[in-house]
Amino acid sequence: MRPLLLAIGTLLALLLIAAPRPSRPHGVHEHHVHSPGHLQVLASTQDPVVIRIEMTEFAFHPAVVRLPRGRMVRLTFVNRGSIAHQFEADDLRRRPVTVIDQAVRVESPGLDLLRLQPGGSASLQFLPRTAGRFVFACTIEGHREAGMTGLLLVR
Secondary structure, three states: OHHHHHHHHHHHHHHHHHOOOOOOOOOOEEEEEEEOOEEEEEEEEOOOEEEEEEEEOOEEEOOEEEEOOOOOEEEEEEEOOOOOEEEEOHHHHHOOEEEEOOOOEEEEOOOOOEEEOOOOEEEEEEOOOOOEEEEEEOOOOOOOOOOOEEEEEEO
8 A cells, every 4th residue: 555655646746847837937926825715816926026124223224114015025134133133013914924044935824923033134025915004013022112113114
């Protein structure tokens, strides 16, 4: 029984590898949402807009981050401080997010927080769909109170 399952698994893997894939122009990607029973194509976009955000004691630079509505964005966080900092935005708890660093890429249905040690960096990639003002902060005890807050401005 085990050799049969191994053979079936190997055959399926080979079929997936050999399956033809549609070609797209460089930098154009499709984004999908999986829901019970079907796959829905949401948007075809260009490469993401990349914005670098530095974390220091006790601020985000820039503190106001302007994002285009309906276009994929990648926020790249770099902790330039001498202590740990984190990024938390309530709006991202309800939005599909991809977390990317040097070693891993994780897709998640939402994000509670991103915590970086001194010298660390990571990126968040997501699609802002709704225009508005969305507050973010470092929620390590005392950091928000010291002024480590910011605003995602989606237009």
